[in-house]
Amino acid sequence: MAWAGLPIGLVLLTVLVLHLGPVALPDGTGFERLLAGGLLTTALVVLGTWSLAAVGMLNATTLLTVLGLAAVAAVAAARLRGTPVGIPWRSAVSWASAPVLAVAAVAVLLAVVSAWLLPVWQWDALGYHLPFVNLVLQRGTLADVPVDVPYLSTYPHVVEWAFTAGRALLPDDRLVELGHLPFGLLGVVAIAAVAHRFGARPDVALAAGAAWLTLPAVFLQLPTNYTDVASAALALGAIAFLLADLDRARVLLAGLAIGLFLGSKPQAPLAAAVLLGVLAVAAWRAGLRREVGLAWLLALAIGTPTYVVNIARHGNPVWPVRVDVGPVHLPGTTPMTSLLNSGAAVPRAHGTVPARVLESWTTLLPPVPAFDMRLGGLGLLFLIALPVAVIRAVRTRSWAVATCFVATLATPDPSVARYVLAFAGLTLAFAAGGLPARGWGRGAVAAAIAVIAAGNLVIAYPGLTGEGPPLTAYPAMSPAERQRAVGASGPPIDYLDALEQMAPGEVTVIDTGAELPYLAWPADLSRAAFFAPVDLDAAGANRVLDRGDVGLLIVGDDGVLGRAARARPDLFEPAFRCRSAPCTGYLRR
Known part of the structure; x- marks a missing residue:
């Protein structure tokens, strides 16, 4: 049960x-x-x-x-x-679209298997x-x-x-990493809605959405608890209704989608502002003036609470990232450049923004296929679709279409594939209408797209497992062996060993210097973990150490708790050193 x-x-x-x-x-x-x-x-x-x-x-x-x-x-x-x-599935599935749908189904199956087998x-x-999820659920x-x-x-x-x-x-x-998959499917439907709106047959429109799942940068994030696919899908959902024949319901749905998108990532505010502008102008022109205000209120109510709190506490909606853009200077502890340069240790594009975009978008074989790849990730299918989509978008002569494309590129670094997944989806949607509607050419193009989509999966497949064993090795492992097979900074063996040595009823305390906080919990949340207050003083640190239920500390070496633990060797002994940050795990003696 x-x-x-x-x-x-x-x-x-x-x-x-x-x-x-x-x-x-x-x-x-x-x-x-x-x-x-x-x-x-x-x-x-x-x-x-x-x-x-x-x-x-x-x-x-x-x-x-x-x-x-x-x-x-x-x-x-x-x-x-x-x-x-x-679901009118009969009109959305045909012999021509079936190969692409089959490849997308393989992508989904691989994501499910990966999420089940890998830690x-x-x-x-x-x-x-x-x-964040564990902190909410533990109690x-x-x-x-x-x-x-x-x-x-x-x-x-x-x-x-x-x-x-x-x-x-x-x-x-197990399967928690599939939290992203429903958003991927939402993106499929959003792309199909846009493609169908601009002339694609229902089966071709669905195939365009399904093809999005096979782009390497999308596929590799399906079995992860990142937010880029979700953010892109929500943006595409908003765009699908913004570009439709607006009425009251579609205006409010667009506002809802923009609000969800705004609350999905700290990079979303600029793009969301652009989309809100499109919503205001398009709805006003359609005579839906009262609905504009309702849609804006809906979007802001859903999407802005965290930003408002950050402004009130730090004077910066995206704190701790320091913003320095022209005359705008917002306080923070992390420069924007440092944030953009963080992430997986993978090759990156260099030069000006256009040069980086050209280098990254045209890289068909990423040197290191990874969930956070900075070079490549969009693949050949996107590259082929791009000129077709541009031509078809220009032919619409629609300011709203052009502005929605711009919104999907409103990101700190459009050369990074995971930041422009919505742009890639919109590109596939507009390119879909340019495919042959009938005849032998339709089947040939569909087959070619399926082959290219399958090639995307082959290219990306090694990135599913990172530096750990190949996916085929995991079925033979026990659950305990799988937990120790791979990690973000090497297999987390030290963390797992420390958790196993804790006494019943003991909890873990971590601070902001901890390396990877999720590792403070066992996989089944059978033990709780708590963050020490950021303003903790020396007296408070000693009170934490004196609590009899604290069995494990994972704390920064330079933090108040780290210093207190070193000063109390009678209570806590070092159990392991963190690998990617100056922090230490201490077990109660």
Whole structure:
């Protein structure tokens, strides 16, 4: 029964998607209804999970109860309105599109297998995306989330709330890395909606969306708890409704999607501002002036809370990143250049922005295929689609189309593939309408696209497992062996050994100097871990050490807790040294 929550949750989410879409858009296309259902369900999951945590009641039972009640309400609303419910799959699948869909299905299958077999090992997931999830879930409350811990508590958390909901339904962290996959599927539908809107047949439109999953930078993030695919999918969802024939429902759905996108990543505000501008102008011209204000309020209410808190506490919405752009100077502890240069130790493009973009986008064989690759990652399919998409976009003579393309490039470094996944998706959507509609040419092009998409997966495949054993080696391993097989900075053997030596009921205390906070928890959350307050003084540090339930410290060497632990060898002894940061793990004697 430990795994019963996951299938029940998946059924309820499917019911919500299939019913909320038709209720919101009874006159929409099949792709629009699916997209509307996906966005509304995402918002429901995010807000529902946050609300339960805010009142200290988040667990699998309460979450499933909320989802169940929402599903019943959605079914009732659909029946009352008499709206048809279902997926027009027959028009969206054809013999020509089947090969591309099959390759995308392989990508999804590989992501599922990878998430099941591998431990959590990607840097950002270990560093702050999943620690946030664990802090909320260990006691079902927001109370354990620390204040002012860089990135972990100062980044917007829309995507992490979705990850939290998924993890709440799991008995341990196997499959937790699939939290990104539903957003990938949402991106598929958004791309298909745009492609269909601009002339692509339904089957070709769906194939364009499916092909997005095979781009190396997208594929390698599907089995990770990063946020780039999710952010891109939400941006594409907003664009799909912005470029549609606007009415009240589509304006509000666009505002909802922009709000979710704004709350997905700290790089989102500039692009979100551009999209809000498109929404305002397009809706105003369509005579939907009152709806503009409602959509803006919706977007800002969902997307800005973290930024507002950061402004109030630090005078900078994206703290701790220091911003120096022209006359604008916002305080922070980390320069923007340092943040952009951080991440996986992989080759990078050099030179001016145009030179870096040219070098990276045209690199078809990344030197090191990785979830955070900085050189390459978009692949040959994107490169072929780009000129076709540009020509077709120009021919629309639409300021909104041009501005949406610009919004997807509004990022600190467009040469990095994971920062422009929405641009890649929009490119595939517009290129889809240029494919042959019938005849032998249609089949030949479809086959070529499938071959190129499969080539993308072959190129990216080694990046699924990082520096650890190949994926084929994991089925023969025990769960314990898998946990010790790979890590962001080498296999986390020292952390696992330390956790095993703790006495029953003991907890872990970490501070901001800890290397990879997620490793402070066992995979099943059977022990709790807590962050020490960032303003802890020497007296407070000694009180932490004197607590009898603190069995493990993972603290920075230069921090107050690190100094206190070294001064109390009678209580704590060094157990391991961190590999990528000046920190140490101490076990209680």
